[in-house]
Amino acid sequence: MTATAWWGAIAGVGLAIIVGAYLVAVADRAIASVVAGEPMRSSILAGPARSVALGLVQSRTTTERPDGAAWALAPALYLGLAAAALAVVPLSETLLAADIENGLVLFGAAQALAVIPVFLNGWSPNSILPLIGAFRFIAQALSYEMPNLLALLSVSVPASSLSIHDIVASQHGLWNVVRLPLGLPLFLFAAASLAFWGPMNLPDGADLAGGTQAETSGLHLVAWRAGRAAMLVAAAAMGAAAFLGGWLGPGLPGWAWMVVKTLVLLVLLVGSRHVAARVRAERYVVISWAVLIPLALLNVMIAAVVAL
Amino acid sequence: MIETPLAVDVAFWFFGVASVVTAWLVFRTDSMVRASFYLLASFVNVGVVLLLMRAEYLSLILILMMAGEMAIMAVFMVMFMMNPAGLNPMNMVHQHRASVAGGVATFVALGAVGVFARFPDRPARPTGVTFALGQELLGESMLVFESAGAALLATMIAAIALASSRGRYGQADDGSDAPAFDPDRPFGDAPPRPVASKHEEQAGKEGADDMHDMRNMDHERMA
Amino acid sequence: MTARASAGWLTAVAARAEAPVFLARGIGTADADARLRASPRLRVLDSPRAAAVLVVAGCVPTELAEPLARVHDQMAHPRATVWWSGAGDSAPPVGWSHATIVGPRDDIEAAVVAAYRDVITGARCSEQTLLPDVDPAPWRGVGPYGHGGTGMTGGIPYGRPMAGRGDDRRDGLTLDVVLARIGPFFAHLPEGLVLEVTFAGDVVHDLTVKTPPVAGVDGLGARLPDDAVTATMAPDRAVPVAAIELARARQHLRWLARLLHLYGLDALARLVATKALSVPREPQELTALTRRLERCWALGWATRGVGVIDGVSAALWGGPVARAAGIPRDARANSPVYATLGFQPIVHANGDNCDRWRQRLAEAVQAIELAARAGTAVTEPGETIEPAAPPPPADFGDQLAALLIGTEWGDAVATIASLDPDVNAAGYLSKGATV
Numbered sequence: 018m019t020a021t022a023w024w025g026a027i028a029g030v031g032l033a034i035i036v037g038a039y040l041v042a043v044a045d046r047a048i049a050s051v052v053a054g055e056p057m058r059s060s061i062l063a064g065p066a067r068s069v070a071l072g073l074v075q076s077r078t079t080t081e082r083p084d085g086a087a088w089a090l091a092p093a094l095y096l097g098l099a100a101a102a103l104a105v106v107p108l109s110e111t112l113l114a115a116d117i118e119n120g121l122v123l124f125g126a127a128q129a130l131a132v133i134p135v136f137l138n139g140w141s142p143n144s145i146l147p148l149i150g151a152f153r154f155i156a157q158a159l160s161y162e163m164p165n166l167l168a169l170l171s172v173s174v175p176a177s178s179l180s181i182h183d184i185v186a187s188q189h190g191l192w193n194v195v196r197l198p199l200g201l202p203l204f205l206f207a208a209a210s211l212a213f214w215g216p217m218n219l220p221d222g223a224d225l226a227g228g229t230q231a232e233t234s235g236l237h238l239v240a241w242r243a244g245r246a247a248m249l250v251a252a253a254a255m256g257a258a259a260f261l262g263g264w265l266g267p268g269l270p271g272w273a274w275m276v277v278k279t280l281v282l283l284v285l286l287v288g289s290r291h292v293a294a295r296v297r298a299e300r301y302v303v304i305s306w307a308v309l310i311p312l313a314l315l316n317v318m319i320a321a322v323v324a325l
Numbered sequence: 326m327i328e329t330p331l332a333v334d335v336a337f338w339f340f341g342v343a344s345v346v347t348a349w350l351v352f353r354t355d356s357m358v359r360a361s362f363y364l365l366a367s368f369v370n371v372g373v374v375l376l377l378m379r380a381e382y383l384s385l386i387l388i389l390m391m392a393g394e395m396a397i398m399a400v401f402m403v404m405f406m407m408n409p410a411g412l413n414p415m416n417m418v419h420q421h422r423a424s425v426a427g428g429v430a431t432f433v434a435l436g437a438v439g440v441f442a443r444f445p446d447r448p449a450r451p452t453g454v455t456f457a458l459g460q461e462l463l464g465e466s467m468l469v470f471e472s473a474g475a476a477l478l479a480t481m482i483a484a485i486a487l488a489s490s491r492g493r494y495g496q497a498d499d500g501s502d503a504p505a506f507d508p509d510r511p512f513g514d515a516p517p518r519p520v521a522s523k524h525e526e527q528a529g530k531e532g533a534d535d536m537h538d539m540r541n542m543d544h545e546r547m548a
Numbered sequence: 549m550t551a552r553a554s555a556g557w558l559t560a561v562a563a564r565a566e567a568p569v570f571l572a573r574g575i576g577t578a579d580a581d582a583r584l585r586a587s588p589r590l591r592v593l594d595s596p597r598a599a600a601v602l603v604v605a606g607c608v609p610t611e612l613a614e615p616l617a618r619v620h621d622q623m624a625h626p627r628a629t630v631w632w633s634g635a636g637d638s639a640p641p642v643g644w645s646h647a648t649i650v651g652p653r654d655d656i657e658a659a660v661v662a663a664y665r666d667v668i669t670g671a672r673c674s675e676q677t678l679l680p681d682v683d684p685a686p687w688r689g690v691g692p693y694g695h696g697g698t699g700m701t702g703g704i705p706y707g708r709p710m711a712g713r714g715d716d717r718r719d720g721l722t723l724d725v726v727l728a729r730i731g732p733f734f735a736h737l738p739e740g741l742v743l744e745v746t747f748a749g750d751v752v753h754d755l756t757v758k759t760p761p762v763a764g765v766d767g768l769g770a771r772l773p774d775d776a777v778t779a780t781m782a783p784d785r786a787v788p789v790a791a792i793e794l795a796r797a798r799q800h801l802r803w804l805a806r807l808l809h810l811y812g813l814d815a816l817a818r819l820v821a822t823k824a825l826s827v828p829r830e831p832q833e834l835t836a837l838t839r840r841l842e843r844c845w846a847l848g849w850a851t852r853g854v855g856v857i858d859g860v861s862a863a864l865w866g867g868p869v870a871r872a873a874g875i876p877r878d879a880r881a882n883s884p885v886y887a888t889l890g891f892q893p894i895v896h897a898n899g900d901n902c903d904r905w906r907q908r909l910a911e912a913v914q915a916i917e918l919a920a921r922a923g924t925a926v927t928e929p930g931e932t933i934e935p936a937a938p939p940p941p942a943d944f945g946d947q948l949a950a951l952l953i954g955t956e957w958g959d960a961v962a963t964i965a966s967l968d969p970d971v972n973a974a975g976y977l978s979k980g981a982t983v
Contacts, residue, residue: 049814049815049818052815052816053815053816055588058588060566060588064566066561067561067565067566068565068566070558070559070562070565071562071565071600071668073558073562074558074559074562074626075624075625075626076624076625076626078597078622078623078624084359087359087362118381118382118454119381119382119385122381122385122386125389126386126388126389126392129389129390129392130388130389130392132392132393133365133396136396136400137362140358140399145728145747148726149749149957152749153750155397155400156750158396163478179382215812216812218812219958222812222958223735223809223811223812224810224957224958224962225957225958226594226595226734226735227594227597230598231597232597233597233598234597234598234623290812291813291814291815292844292846293844293846294811294813294844294846294847294849294850294851295811295850295958296849296850297850297854297958297959298750298956298958299956306482306485310478310482
């Protein structure tokens with residue numbers, strides 16, 4: 018890879034993260050307006066920018082003897098992992114930020130590492146409610162990680178490859194969402210859990226007064242919210258590539274198909290926040306282990322049959 | 326010698342040194358959570374070094390596995406033995422002589438491997454490394470190995486199901502207690518929950534010190 | 549110069565954001581939460597950290613003055629306070645001289661937005677800390693490694709003992725427990741209530757209720773006018789039934805808005821809060837909402853089987869909690885005027901969180917129907933009026949402990965919220981209840 022290509026890839030991923038995160042915030046407000054039966058206000062488009070400006074104006078607060086370095090690191094690390102996860106998803110047949118042979122494994126590794134910044138964000142402030150949020154997320158992560166990885170693995174079986182490019186190419190003619198019908202729902206469940214969004218928001222729930230973000234303000238809070246939005250974008254892009262045939266589609270150019278499919282999944286994920294109540298931690302864990310893991314294993318077996 | 330671009334050389338030394346420094350910090354820090362995350366940082370740095378060596382799959386799998394493991398380690402340590410947020414300083418180093426001896430012996434052994442082993446001098450092929458690695462490790466036994474993996478997973482889930490209170494003392498989310506050891510009561514009919522005494526929190530300094538001694542014993546036992 | 553110009557540009561954009569508000573509820577603040585939550589120009593936060601405006605509503609008893617100051621000091625700069633209780637011209641409480649004073653009937657939304665804009669753009673100074681920033685207790689640890697104690701673990705930093713091991717409450721795992729005090733301004737607890745909770749991870753290992761403050765003693769500010777009509781047990785005058793029933797519907801809808809927010813359904817919470825501010829006069833206007841909530845399987849799933857109160861306990865709690873458990877006890881059933889309106893108490897069977905929100909929603913619809921039918925009908929003087937939110941039982945603390953120990957914190961908060969006890973009700977306090 019030449020230096021130009023490197024800088025192009027970094028700029029492309031950065032731009033996708035910023036635009037995507039802003040779109041998440043806009044979609045969130047728009048869906049909230051629809052659900053609340055309110056007219057669409059101009060604040061739907063401009064509101065996120067104003068909130069970011071407020072974050073820049075507002076000071077950071079501190080707690081009694083926090084681990085300052087780990088606390089400051091948490092949102093940056095979470096954003097970085099979202100960017101790394103997004104980098105391996107191809108926008109079109111030729112447009113790909115990080116062309117590596119094991120893109121699927123890198124995506125999985127970035128998702129697995131995402132547990133660390135969430136835990137750090139809750140642990141570092143040395144405060145009880147964020148700490149409980151951090152605990153909850155570990156329990157949540159242990160529960161969703163297995164269905165998530167198995168769902169991702171299932172798409173690599175028919176493609177006989179761990180490269181996302183090959184996985185998209187293998188869906189020529191029949192998308193994985195049809196071929197492996199259990200895969201996409203499992204993956205979306207894990208995606209919402211990974212960004213602890215909507216019904217899966219156990220670590221930052223209202224019952225913990227904001228959970229891991231209860232003690233944060235200003236730029237830290239903006240970065241944390243942006244990280245969650247970016248993680249949703251990365252997951253939606255991956256879902257579009259792995260299950261909805263990525264750039265494949267008639268008429269439109271490949272990148273346009275990819276953008277459309279990503280947006281569809283993004284609206285599904287963002288909208289879940291306004292129609293579904295937060296699940297109970299106990300139910301979440303039981304469902305993950307007792308229902309979703311067997312389903313994910315079944316999904317892998319279907320994939321094996323398909324591959325034969 | 327293998328010809329590598331300067332950037333790769335610089336990155337190799339950077340991440341190599343970083344992995345050693347973070348590994349050293351594991352023993353210099355005063356909190357279990359920090360120690361386990363320094364250990365994770367060290368592993369991630371090793372992972373990047375593996376990536377530079379074109380062992381893409383090995384490096385990513387190392388990072389993937391270690392992330393989950395260190396998170397579990399940290400959470401268990403905080404749950405079982407630390408308080409407010411595990412931020413109270415504590416001494417992380419003990420059994421100095423045995424540790425030093427073990428460390429020196431391991432270093433000599435690994436160093437000997439590094440010095441005396443014969444390493445190949447051809448660079449790996451740019452593609453198909455993962456496939457080759459699978460062939461090398463498992464060969465024709467891949468199917469057997471994968472079936473064993475699925476069986477192990479099922480066993481683990483079954484073990485957790487058996488070990489959890491569900492089915493023994495009722496649903497876990499009822500906040501259930503163990504049944505009273507009383508033949509007159511039907512099995513599984515939990516006794517009324519005792520109203521907790523507050524003596525633990527109200528125990529002053531002396532009580533807290535006793536608690537520490539007890540906990541120190543536990544630390545020793547675990548170590 | 550350039551830096552200042554760019555900062556001015558940034559603050560101008562920030563000043564147009566929704567004002568992040570933390571609401572500190574004093575006594576007599578039934579309306580406060582819904583009025584702030586329904587506004588599109590405000591965003592009510594659960595934690596004071598990221599809030600720019602602290603709204604203090606109602607009368608804050610003297611015991612709570614220090615916790616209130618602590619909440620204030622936790623907010624990020626720039627910050628402002630709006631004191632929403634006094635008459636427009638009354639003097640601010642001692643120590644809060646920078647606060648905006650808003651009368652009970654004034655436009656709170658406009659006052660908060662103005663305070664927010666002023667403090668963001670610098671037209672108003674950010675408020676200084678009220679309490680000195682000192683550690684609650686000095687570091688008392690010693691030790692060879694400077695880690696504060698003997699052995700490997702630390703000492704008693706800042707007066708807090710190390711976590712001790714709790715006995716097993718639930719699943720065979722004996723975990724460390726941490727003692728924490730939640731309240732008195734925690735957003736999802738009844739106003740002024742303080743809980744001392746011992747946490748084992750996410751599980752409530754132990755729980756004690758500290759005495760809620762006594763209303764009407766001396767305090768800062770004054771009570772907001774609330775719907776006293778349903779809080780009074782037996783007024784010695786005739787009261788219009790329509791007023792009673794609309795107040796009941798309003799109370800139930802306010803409660804429902806808070807519950808929906810607790811479950812993360814913020815957009816629906818805003819919708820319900822708007823309805824609570826101007827209660828619809830036609831029961832059909834709640835039909836769509838009822839259908840939507842009944843069909844929301846996730847809400848049913850999150851509340852069903854949680855916090856079951858039945859039998860004797862349910863009877864002790866009374867009101868909607870008892871009726872949700874199938875006890876058809878309602879003062880209105882014995883009232884001649886309600887008999888002419890064809891009143892029948894609504895009941896549900898299971899007595900869990902799910903049935904409690906369904907009970908209150910159904911009662912809100914029924915109250916609107918009764919109000920529409922009542923016309924100018926009035927109660928008889930001295931007649932007992934069924935309160936919308938009855939006072940809690942006398943052994944409130946024991947009841948809560950029995951209910952919540954061993955449950956997860958999320959369930960515990962949801963259960964307390966679902967009970968909606970009026971801890972500051974006049975009748976309750978005059979009984980001299982001990983909690």
